[in-house]
Amino acid sequence: MADPRLVYERLYARFGPQHWWPADSPFEVIAGALLMAQTAWRNAEAAIANLKRAGLFDPHGLAKAPIQTIRRLVKPAGLYRSKPRRLKAFCEHLVRVADGDLTRFFARPFETVRAELLSLPGVGPETADSILLYAGNFPTFVVDAYTIRIGRRLGLFDEERYGAVKAYFESHVLRDLALFREYHALFVAHGKEICRPRPRCEACPVRDLCAYYTSLVRRRSVRHAQR
Ligand code: SF4
Numbered sequence: 001m002a003d004p005r006l007v008y009e010r011l012y013a014r015f016g017p018q019h020w021w022p023a024d025s026p027f028e029v030i031a032g033a034l035l036m037a038q039t040a041w042r043n044a045e046a047a048i049a050n051l052k053r054a055g056l057f058d059p060h061g062l063a064k065a066p067i068q069t070i071r072r073l074v075k076p077a078g079l080y081r082s083k084p085r086r087l088k089a090f091c092e093h094l095v096r097v098a099d100g101d102l103t104r105f106f107a108r109p110f111e112t113v114r115a116e117l118l119s120l121p122g123v124g125p126e127t128a129d130s131i132l133l134y135a136g137n138f139p140t141f142v143v144d145a146y147t148i149r150i151g152r153r154l155g156l157f158d159e160e161r162y163g164a165v166k167a168y169f170e171s172h173v174l175r176d177l178a179l180f181r182e183y184h185a186l187f188v189a190h191g192k193e194i195c196r197p198r199p200r201c202e203a204c205p206v207r208d209l210c211a212y213y214t215s216l217v218r219r220r221s222v223r224h225a226q227r
Contacts, residue, residue, distance in 0.1 A: 031051070
């Protein structure tokens with residue numbers, strides 16, 4: 001079975017540091033995470049730029065702003081109904097529990113903050129963990145569709161459940177904030193460029209560790225021998 005630490009080293013050597021997250025502040029990281037679902041980062045960025053230009057890009061401003069105003073400004077991010085509501089609900093919550101102060105919000109125990117995030121509209125485990133990892137500085141592993149696809153092909157696990165995949169990495173890789181941030185970003189890079197739905201295995205830096213590739217090579221050699 002592949003060693004997830006070695007997988008990390010190979011991906012890092014191939015793709016280099018990913019410089020996530022492309023944002024100026026923890027609040028921008030959170031807004032980006034809430035606005036990014038089913039769209040590219042540049043669209044979320046355009047929505048954030050509109051909010052900044054309107055002088056509304058802060059928790060108190062967004063908590064008070066009418067939903068119609070937020071809708072108009074975040075339109076480039078798509079999902080016209082749900083995303084503005086998501087952003088406003090997060091800001092209202094932040095103002096309620098920490099007077100809009102993210103340092104205070106994240107100074108509480110990890111489980112408390114995660115449970116609160118998960119109780120908010122439109123915040124699932126992936127978004128909650130992204131916020132906790134990239135804005136809250138908590139070493140929590142973020143799982144997405146790339147993580148599951150790559151991990152299963154490599155033979156690291158035979159799982160699709162979010163919690164089980166997260167637990168796998170958290171128990172097999174050193175629990176380190178910088179490493180968890182980089183590992184997630186590297187999986188995204190690898191899943192976009194090489195380990196796609198139709199994988200480009202010949203270009204893959206971890207193919208010698210990969211169960212999928214091993215069985216592909218075996219099948220090819222059986223076919224060759226049968227000719
Ligand atoms: S060898 Fe192929 S299937 Fe395995 S991780 Fe690389 S690209 Fe994905």
